Amino acid sequence: MERVPILKIGDILLVSIQLDMSDQTAIQLQDDLAERIVATGTHGVIIDITALDIVDSFVGRMLSTIASISKVLDAETVVVGMRPAVAITLVELGLSLNGIRTALNVERGMELIAASRADEWDEADADEDAETTATP
């Protein structure tokens, strides 16, 4: 059976989907990804769909599911590289990828994840500062 490769770049997991997804490959990908997120303790997942000509409701649901799974495991999902034609079709069909962040390319996706991690750290720092000042 075909499997979608999951690459680790720094503290980010990169999933590049380059084949037509079937039920089996989608489930396999979800399993693999969940395991890798836990194993590597990563906080960002980038799903690259540059190679996909067609994104239908099935792929859309798969992306949503992956995003939800990652969220539970404290990793942020960014879908990158959606083609214009795909975006137009999704809009015309009235499908929206709810709860999924998107970026133009992998580079922007990595920036997005880095930025949101930085925000979280800032907030955490601020919370810590508040605590230390509250209890001298």
Next chain:
Amino acid sequence: MALSAEQSGRLARLLTEHADRLTARWTEIVAGSLRGRLSQAELARQARELHRSIIDAGQHGLRDLADEHGGELRAVLAELSASRARQGFSATETAISVFALKDALLELMEQSRDADTLRDFVAYSALIDQMGLFTFESFVRTREGLIADQAEQLLELSTPVVKLWEGVVAVPLVGTLDSARAQVVMERLLQTLVDTGSPYAIIDITGVPAVDTQVAQHILKTVVAARLMGADCIISGIRPQIAQTIVALGIEFGDIATKASLADALRHVLRLTGVETATRRARRES
């Protein structure tokens, strides 16, 4: 059925016998109608070409312009009318180029007075009418092609996507936005986003004379599609009157950022991206 095989054979012979006289008279009539906008040499060449292809077709026993022997004749006629259409001649002027042959033939044939010649002439005349109609049709086809090409060019001209800043592109929309144009704008904008990797796009509608629900729908679709791809859109250039119309129509722009002018939109994007302008630094330092 325009004419019998014998008649078309006779036509070919007649044309061959009086070749020079016919083409000369033909060229003369056409030149008179075109009033010197095409050179005599060019006209004579066209007349000779047409003349030769009619003879060819006649020798093969042409019975109707639409049958298999008329292929070359049709091609010559199509080429003639296409060149006329491209050079900007009117439909009448193009048709005369073919109908002139009828006058030339009549002058040739009216000398003999027998009934057969008359019958022949009526048949030839029917053939020439067919040729004229065919020419007219190709003329219209060429013109329609020209119009379609121009419409396409106009569409390309009217939807430029410009780069305003590093990572910021803008689409200044000018003119009425219909479905076809909205589609082109959307495709062009999204493609530019991918090509340049710009995460921000500004849609400026200063030049759009009226915004109705349909136009708003098109703009909203573009914004949503851009978002799906991971880029943010800002709408700018909403004139007071259009703002009133939008509210009156109950169009919801939701959480899409709208700005009054392109400058405001650019400033908004620069603030989001963290670019510091001189005025802001001055304000902060003071």
